Amino acid sequence: MAAQDADIFDDMRHRLITGEFGYGTKLRAEKLRQDYNCSASTVREVLFRLSTVGLVEFQEQRGFRAPVQSVERQHELTHMRILLETEGACLSIRMGGVEWESRLTAAHHKLSHIETRVRSSGDLIPLLGLWSRAEQEFHETLIDACGSGLLKRTHAVIYEQFRQQLVSAETNYGYFPENIREHQAILDAALQRNEDLMRVCVNDHLARNLTRPLPRKAQPERSSAI
Amino acid sequence: MAAQDADIFDDMRHRLITGEFGYGTKLRAEKLRQDYNCSASTVREVLFRLSTVGLVEFQEQRGFRAPVQSVERQHELTHMRILLETEGACLSIRMGGVEWESRLTAAHHKLSHIETRVRSSGDLIPLLGLWSRAEQEFHETLIDACGSGLLKRTHAVIYEQFRQQLVSAETNYGYFPENIREHQAILDAALQRNEDLMRVCVNDHLARNLTRPLPRKAQPERSSAI
DNA sequence: TTTTCTTTGATTTTCGAAATTTTGCGCGTA
């Protein structure tokens, strides 16, 4: 039987992303050991690997726990996504060819199809898994031609944590019409190869997750007082 | 005896950053187990934790190895540093107060002092450790007031990998005069609270690590050919 | 009653060996 480690890893990741564990709760090794019928060391390893991608937090001598949910964390994740995704999308515009445009169009088509079904049925929950995967693929394809594996990996890590925040909060599921429009706008910006427009579109799309605005840009040459 | 895990972690990190292990070489658990006189599992854990911060690479069923050094990797790390550090510095300008300015000035003073000594003595090697730490502190202070722990942690991870690349390559140590000027320019931009200038300064400072230029910005509305 | 110390129970960390998987080498065959 091959690599049970990997299976446990995937399952645990799924459980974490779906928000099965209360935020901030301790991940007791003994409990998980029973769940998966394996040894404590194996659980420990898996938890270490999950901490690699920010899905669990580790503290020396006091174990592992699911990250705490907070407005601050959501803001930081959103901010980072904006930073990485605008950069990645613009680089893709510069470096990607027709092949990239084609893949992005395909991903958008799939996503769009699901979103239409969601809107017409009026019920999101049954299609949540499908939609979630389709949106992830669209956003990952968007930055896929950026030419930097590091940027893509970093984005993937942030994206999962972001999703972990949202899924349980079940926020922003009332925004489907906006979502559809915004995804379309991003695709259009890509096909027009308009970087400035792309930055605006991605920013607008993601900034909806901010409950308060980002700090505004200060005036240059200003006094340095408080 | 307290937390030997942590000690081994720190020592291994140091060995990795100093480039003791050839790039791409396998990190044999057995060898390290003897070095530290501990069990295989402990070594394994430490290696997992080091992979958390990108200092070693892990592949299922085929162990750990030091990351391979390559021009591409160096470019990607540089690019990411530019992205994170310009953003962090500009946010610090917006959000940081006099207290931040003060800390940055202090960090620069320390760094500047060492750089002057290096230049006058003409020999970098004996001060390499000191200089390296001082530069790290300057760059971390630069983004310290940005308000996002996530941004700072991500930057720290990238920074260490970046340093890992440089130390052994021993590139760019002939650039001390430029370094001194550029660090000064960054400090000035911060005290003037000029974000645009800051972007230029940070970019210039880091872009020296690129052997070929980043892709230029495409013209909007261009045809999508090629 | 409040504070500090101690004991006890629970959790985390470390260990060394067994089980599993990969890797390298030799052998036979086309």
Next chain:
DNA sequence: TACGCGCAAAATTTCGAAAATCAAAGAAAA
């Protein structure tokens, strides 16, 4: 010679228990 097969050695992964550490409850002192 080139190619594939299978065996043996080496490396990785998993295990269950022992050792070390932390946290909570209770006792003693102020």
